[in-house]
Amino acid sequence: MIELKNVRAGYGTPEAFVAAVDDVTLTVQDNEILGIAGESGCGKSTLMRTLYGDFSGGLKMAGGTVKGSFTDPESGRVTTSEAAKFQDLWWDVMSYVPQGSMSVLNPIMKVENQIVDALPKREKKGSKAELRQRIVEFLAGFGLPETVLDSYPHQLSGGMRQRVLVAIAAFVRPRLILADEPTTALDVVVQKRILLMLVEIQRRLKNTLVLVSHDLGVHYQITDRIAIAYAGKIVEVGPTSEVFENPRHPYTEALIGALPRVGQKGERVGLEGRPPSLASPPDGCRFAARCPEAQAICRQSSPPLVDKAPNHASACHFR
Ligand SMILES: Nc1ncnc2c1ncn2[C@@H]1O[C@H](COP(=O)(O)OP(=O)(O)OP(=O)(O)O)[C@@H](O)[C@H]1O
Incomplete structure (x- = not known):
């Protein structure tokens, strides 16, 4: 590759x-x-x-x-x-998941607009409503509710924001992430959820x-x-x-x-x-x-x- x-x-x-x-x-x-x-x-x-x-x-x-x-x-x-x-x-x-979600997501733009902005033209051929529906379904597949789309980044937790970034990277079905x-x-709990999300995307x-x-x-x-x-x-x-x-x-x-x-004794x-x-x-x-x-x-x-x-x-x- x-x-x-x-x-x-x-x-x-x-x-x-x-x-x-x-x-x-x-x-x-x-x-x-x-x-x-x-x-x-x-x-x-x-x-x-x-x-x-x-x-x-x-x-x-x-x-x-x-x-x-x-x-x-x-x-x-x-x-x-x-x-x-x-x-x-x-x-x-190919797409990229960066480190800091807060430094990448625009703080004064709702998440839906940020996702749409990041997508290539070929993903935006249908109506706005159709695209939103596709995004909603995609996010739901990873347990992210529709309300995420109408939120500003600061209204989401750090873990949720990072999952949104992973979803944006995966939505275009890239060959390489x-x-x-x-x-x-x-x-650690949020970390595990994001890692599992990345693995699931790779398998799918x-x-x-x-x-x-x-x-x-x-x-x-x-x-x-x-x-x-x-x-x-x-x-x-x-x-x-x-x-x-x-x-x-x-x-x-x-x-x-x-x-x-686990269970290790000594230094x-x-x-x-x-x-x-x-x-x-x-x-x-x-x-x-x-x-x-x-x-x-x-x-x-x-x-x-x-x-x-x-x-x-x-x-x-x-x-
Ligand atoms: N923009 C830059 N200008 C000059 N040197 C840089 C720049 N970015 C990184 N470096 C240097 O390149 C080296 C490797 O940095 P890099 O960020 O790739 O390492 P890393 O293993 O990813 O580190 P970390 O885990 O801390 O992010 C470091 O010595 C760093 O100081």
């Missing part, structure tokens, strides 16, 4: 080019839920924006290729494009969901595959269950080891230190300074991301 090859993307600052995505090769497959995990500042959002072709706010692609090929399940029509032109496919073939930390700052549409979250628990619950980002690189990618059971990269192992477990093992600066990353493996298994070679040469088991790749010299 989307193939990234040796992609380098980031931001030009007065001091240097900050490559928040650095030589990343990754395939996003049809009909899967792919998670992107990693600590804050590792480049998850930048990778997501590159996948979406959103080169606003100073983001630039400095190398590599991003190619998309999207098949319409009804007509069989295939749309191919590359990142620089993905914008033409927004709210049609990208969701960047869609449940951050929401309580048989499309692809790419989900960015720093919360490994979220990935464990819903993703099919997971990519672990560290300092602008993907250091591990594989089926989620396998990555959790048998993490290859020491960074992945450390992230999983830091997860709380969890945290990960000391911070990722390196992306403005001047170290030579060799970027995790070496924090890695308990690092050896001389790790500080000299950067390990490539290669399969260590079928469909399970890791970028480590030893595992």
Whole structure:
């Protein structure tokens, strides 16, 4: 569906080019839920924006290729494009669920108008009343009442607003939905409801969901595959269950080891230190300074991301 090859993307600052995505090769497959995990500042959002072709706010692609090929399940029509032109496919073939519902929804516009505004022309062919009825039915499928449409964003709870954003993204039946930390700052009950909504949409549409979250628990619950980002690189990618059971990269192992477990006695093992600066990353493996298994070679040469088991790749010299 989307193939990234040796992609380098980031931001030009007065001091240097900050490559928040650095030589990343990754395939996003049809009909899967792919998670992107990693600590804050590792480049998850930048990778997501590159996948979406959103080169606003100073983001630039400095190398590599991003190619998309999207098949319409009804007509069989295939749309191919590359990142620089993905914008033409927004709210049609691909859509995006942003983080903060309050910063995205217009506070002085009723929800119905905001949904209608976001829709492509082809969805607006019938009468206004017909479109409203379709939206009402769609929202009802996710337990959202019609009154939502006549509300202003501030009249809805944070969870409700976020569900509206997910509904807007899904209404056009896109082949790809990208969701960047869609449940951050929401309580666990609401978080679960939104995650279930995303999963249900993916199952119904048989499309692809790419989900960015720093919360490994979220990935464990819903993703099919997971990519672990560290300092602008993907250091591990594989089926989620396998990555959790048998993490290859020491960074992945450390992230999983830091997860709380029910009934666990004693302290969890945290990960000391911070990722390196992306403005001047170290030579060799970027995790070496924090890695308990690092050896001389790790500080000299950067390990490539290669399969260590079928469909399970890791970028480590030893595992
Ligand atoms: N507009 C920008 N200009 C300059 N640098 C930026 C910009 N946006 C992000 N960065 C830098 O790029 C790096 C990666 O940021 P990014 O937001 O992609 O990481 P992230 O893993 O999504 O982090 P978080 O979980 O905190 O959102 C960071 O070092 C960040 O400071």
